[in-house]
Amino acid sequence: MIRKLALLMIFVFGLAMTTLVAQQPSSQQNAPARDQAQQPTQPPPRVDVEPSPADRKLEQAIQGELQKDPHMTYSRVRVHVTDQEVVLVGVVLTATAKDQAEQIATQQAGGRKVTNKIRVNPQVHHGPGL
Numbered sequence: 001m002i003r004k005l006a007l008l009m010i011f012v013f014g015l016a017m018t019t020l021v022a023q024q025p026s027s028q029q030n031a032p033a034r035d036q037a038q039q040p041t042q043p044p045p046r047v048d049v050e051p052s053p054a055d056r057k058l059e060q061a062i063q064g065e066l067q068k069d070p071h072m073t074y075s076r077v078r079v080h081v082t083d084q085e086v087v088l089v090g091v092v093l094t095a096t097a098k099d100q101a102e103q104i105a106t107q108q109a110g111g112r113k114v115t116n117k118i119r120v121n122p123q124v125h126h127g128p129g130l
Helices: 002-038 053-068 095-108
Strands: 076-081 085-092 113-120
Touching (some): 053 076, 085 095, 095 113
Antiparallel strands (some): 076 085
16 A cells, blocks of 8 residues: 555656646746737837948048047047938047047038047057057
């Protein structure tokens, strides 16, 4: 009798473990779906459109003026132009260089908004042999 009871308990325990293991991956797979359902819907990311020739020309003009400026030595600044905005991104050595880059872009922007996302990092590597 005790033997049958022990076998029955082992069988029930094994069945419970099998059921628990079988349900575990299913609940993990559904967890991201529940998280996604709770997040507010966001519009899809904007696909960047190829800049117009005029925007590209302005980018090159601003980039050229930045390269001529002595404050911009050892700086890594990129310029992105849209029909409404000029965005400066990158790294410069000094706050003066950051301000100068914004001033140059503003002079060239033709009324567009200038957004300065340049970071100041005096530890920027100057490159080999410089």
